Amino acid sequence: MYADVSFPISSFQVFSYRIPENLATAASVGSTVNAPLGKRIVSGIIVSCYSESKYSGKIKEITSIERGKPVLDGKLWKLITWLSSYYDTPIGLAAKAVLPSQLSTSYEPKKQNFARALYSKSESNIKGSTQIKVFNFLKSQNSPVPFSALKIFSPNPSSICNSLEKKGLIEIIQKPVIPNIYETSLDSEPKEINLTGDQQKAISAISSSLDKNIFDPFLLHGVTGSGKTEVFIEAAKHAMNQNKSVVVLLPEISTTPQIAGRFKSVFGDSVAVWHSKLSKSSRAWIWKKICNGDFKIIIGARSAIFTPLKNLGLIIVDEEQENAYKQTSSSPKYHAKEVALMRGKISKATVILSSATPSIETYFNYKSDKFKYLELPNRFGNAKLPAVHLVNMIDENKATENYDTIFSQLLLDKIEDRIKKNEQVILLQNRRGFAPILRCDDCGEISKCPHCQLSLTFHKTDNMLKCHFCNFTKPPSGKCTQCSSFNGRLSGTGTQKIEDELAKLFSDTVIDRLDLDAAPTAQKIFHTLNKFSRNEIHILVGTQMIAKGLDFPNATLVGIINADTGLFLPDFRSGEKVFQLIYQAAGRAGRGSVAGEVVVQTYNSDNEIINDAVNFDMVGYYEKCLVERSDLNYPPFSWLVKLEIRGKNKRHVSHAIETLNNNMPLLPNGIEKLGPSPCYREKLKDQYRMQIVLKSNKKYDSSGSRVHHIYKQAINKSQIMKNTKSKIIVDVNPISLL
Numbered sequence: 001m002y003a004d005v006s007f008p009i010s011s012f013q014v015f016s017y018r019i020p021e022n023l024a025t026a027a028s029v030g031s032t033v034n035a036p037l038g039k040r041i042v043s044g045i046i047v048s049c050y051s052e053s054k055y056s057g058k059i060k061e062i063t064s065i066e067r068g069k070p071v072l073d074g075k076l077w078k079l080i081t082w083l084s085s086y087y088d089t090p091i092g093l094a095a096k097a098v099l100p101s102q103l104s105t106s107y108e109p110k111k112q113n114f115a116r117a118l119y120s121k122s123e124s125n126i127k128g129s130t131q132i133k134v135f136n137f138l139k140s141q142n143s144p145v146p147f148s149a150l151k152i153f154s155p156n157p158s159s160i161c162n163s164l165e166k167k168g169l170i171e172i173i174q175k176p177v178i179p180n181i182y183e184t185s186l187d188s189e190p191k192e193i194n195l196t197g198d199q200q201k202a203i204s205a206i207s208s209s210l211d212k213n214i215f216d217p218f219l220l221h222g223v224t225g226s227g228k229t230e231v232f233i234e235a236a237k238h239a240m241n242q243n244k245s246v247v248v249l250l251p252e253i254s255t256t257p258q259i260a261g262r263f264k265s266v267f268g269d270s271v272a273v274w275h276s277k278l279s280k281s282s283r284a285w286i287w288k289k290i291c292n293g294d295f296k297i298i299i300g301a302r303s304a305i306f307t308p309l310k311n312l313g314l315i316i317v318d319e320e321q322e323n324a325y326k327q328t329s330s331s332p333k334y335h336a337k338e339v340a341l342m343r344g345k346i347s348k349a350t351v352i353l354s355s356a357t358p359s360i361e362t363y364f365n366y367k368s369d370k371f372k373y374l375e376l377p378n379r380f381g382n383a384k385l386p387a388v389h390l391v392n393m394i395d396e397n398k399a400t401e402n403y404d405t406i407f408s409q410l411l412l413d414k415i416e417d418r419i420k421k422n423e424q425v426i427l428l429q430n431r432r433g434f435a436p437i438l439r440c441d442d443c444g445e446i447s448k449c450p451h452c453q454l455s456l457t458f459h460k461t462d463n464m465l466k467c468h469f470c471n472f473t474k475p476p477s478g479k480c481t482q483c484s485s486f487n488g489r490l491s492g493t494g495t496q497k498i499e500d501e502l503a504k505l506f507s508d509t510v511i512d513r514l515d516l517d518a519a520p521t522a523q524k525i526f527h528t529l530n531k532f533s534r535n536e537i538h539i540l541v542g543t544q545m546i547a548k549g550l551d552f553p554n555a556t557l558v559g560i561i562n563a564d565t566g567l568f569l570p571d572f573r574s575g576e577k578v579f580q581l582i583y584q585a586a587g588r589a590g591r592g593s594v595a596g597e598v599v600v601q602t603y604n605s606d607n608e609i610i611n612d613a614v615n616f617d618m619v620g621y622y623e624k625c626l627v628e629r630s631d632l633n634y635p636p637f638s639w640l641v642k643l644e645i646r647g648k649n650k651r652h653v654s655h656a657i658e659t660l661n662n663n664m665p666l667l668p669n670g671i672e673k674l675g676p677s678p679c680y681r682e683k684l685k686d687q688y689r690m691q692i693v694l695k696s697n698k699k700y701d702s703s704g705s706r707v708h709h710i711y712k713q714a715i716n717k718s719q720i721m722k723n724t725k726s727k728i729i730v731d732v733n734p735i736s737l738l
Helices: 074-086 091-098 129-139 147-152 157-166 197-212 228-241 253-270 280-291 302-306 336-347 360-367 393-400 409-420 495-505 522-533 574-586 608-614 618-632 650-662 705-718
Strands: 002-006 015-018 032-037 040-050 111-117 170-176 216-222 245-249 271-274 297-300 312-318 350-355 372-376 387-392 424-428 437-440 457-459 464-466 488-491 511-514 539-542 555-560 597-602 638-647 671-684 687-697 727-732
Touching: 002 032, 002 091, 015 032, 040 091, 074 091, 074 336, 091 302, 111 129, 111 147, 111 157, 129 157, 147 157, 157 170, 197 216, 197 228, 197 312, 197 350, 197 372, 216 228, 216 360, 228 245, 228 253, 228 312, 228 350, 228 372, 245 302, 245 336, 253 271, 253 297, 253 522, 271 280, 297 302, 302 336, 312 336, 336 350, 360 618, 387 393, 387 409, 387 608, 393 597, 409 424, 409 555, 409 597, 424 574, 495 511, 495 539, 511 522, 555 574, 574 597, 574 608, 574 618, 597 608, 608 618, 638 650, 638 705, 650 671, 650 687, 650 705, 671 705, 687 705, 705 727
Parallel strands: 216 350, 216 372, 245 297, 245 312, 271 297, 312 350, 387 597, 424 539, 424 555, 511 539, 555 597
Antiparallel strands: 002 015, 002 040, 032 040, 111 170, 437 488, 457 464, 638 687, 638 727, 671 687
């Protein structure tokens, strides 16, 4: 027996090995094995098995099969092969994305020592006051006590308990420590919901699809606060009644606590949460329980789409328009929405793409009859959409003669009014830190990251300048590095500055902040959201983390500090993203019985995108956007492929991109090339970056195979990886060209 093995390396080559007789019965496609690769023994995955080898040379043997490692079932293996092909990634890297190295079906939780007093015994033969205290304490408890709880008596409770056990006075018990996977779920009581007619129609259509056992994609489009979560829950009930499992994808960890809490209140311990912030032990434990069929509903971020649920029947992608569903840091650069649709196709599952502001591509697919359309046009419980006030900050500055103001007078008045009424306020500023720029007033020099050549952001809380791309930090210097002047000035506004200014204006008000600096972990995100849900925070300041998917009925005012952020970035999706962010953020207001209001501050009050967003005119904006995309041959009318060259030597990178460009074959009708050109952020993490973008019109290239053939031909001719120290990165369907 022989096997082809793929390793998690950036090579498409697979390696042939002989399977020893003692391993033959355990080896199959999807098995994790250890095998010699060069001078090392490396972990890889079997991609094919066969009885005879055509290779005439010496073939090395597989050294071992990793026991307890999950063997991927046929459907997940089919998904891996699609990932590899569609995103042009070596199959070993695709398998690694689906099957992280720490996962194992033989995982057992760590065990913790507990002590229990044997009540029939007397402490007469105990020596030492500490032993007496511990024994008496254990006698007073109704259940075994963990050793850690005994540290109040001794820094070394193990020694004390071992002595007491030897004397026959206590019993030491070992119990497995089960990870608390619900610690970041907001508690929610089961609710008796009176569904609206629109919700019932949506549920009926989804249930009918589930009954047919076919791949069936839906767009569930509902205004903010329309009750999409209730539709999810009812659909999941129908799936569970058919013994089918469910995946619910969420774009941000910040949106997980509320949704997970709602699902757990209905489905109990059948629900598990899955995201990157879980500990390795929690992920291993959850994976094993999924394999055993103990968890039927998985709620989590993009990687949750790869969990090995059996009989998968329903996939929900909430806030499907979000960029967070795209993997950008490593290969394969997959989009979880695209993977969800393919997994649904492989599993014959119903797929729901849900949003108040779907992506332009999803909107177009529904218009083209590729997705079935379900609409929730009204807010749940007869709640009204909030009243929106658009404030021209240019006029505001002129009227007050204060050109550094952050808050308009209207916004300040509205905040004060809400605080008096004991209602809550959400303020959005999609920029972290205190100030994004430290500039010298004398020569104009800006403090930049030495590794990225981008401006450093000042963080007041720890008095540091930080790079938000590579995490480089340094204390701010009073002296300009260029001209030695001491006239430095902070420019721009981040969430820390807003929090700081609010504290001065509303000193008796509880203000908190939710961004990656204030809440870097799932626990801290949960803690902040839990406090806000209990009305312990009056004003919550945050980045886009607070702009979507959250439901706080007492939040009646939303302020968007600068609606222009990102509006003029040189990217074809920049307008769409600004529209969606404003629309979604505005939707956080007035979701309960009290009417909501939104104050949108802008320096571009005549901008069409901003006006469409504040008027909640999604169809109007999207139709204009589709005309523009069609004229310029951008998605959804074309395939995009970004070919990026990275390297530490700028000259080598420039040479590599020119080589790639020169080896590009003659482009057929319908395919056009942008570049080569430096990336928008030319240097990141000490790597210089240049790119070529290919656009292939779908009229001539319905599957994307033509553009795939073009760039593969150019890469193979160039042999960039062999001839230079530069690296080529292929991004199929990039979310941004920056």
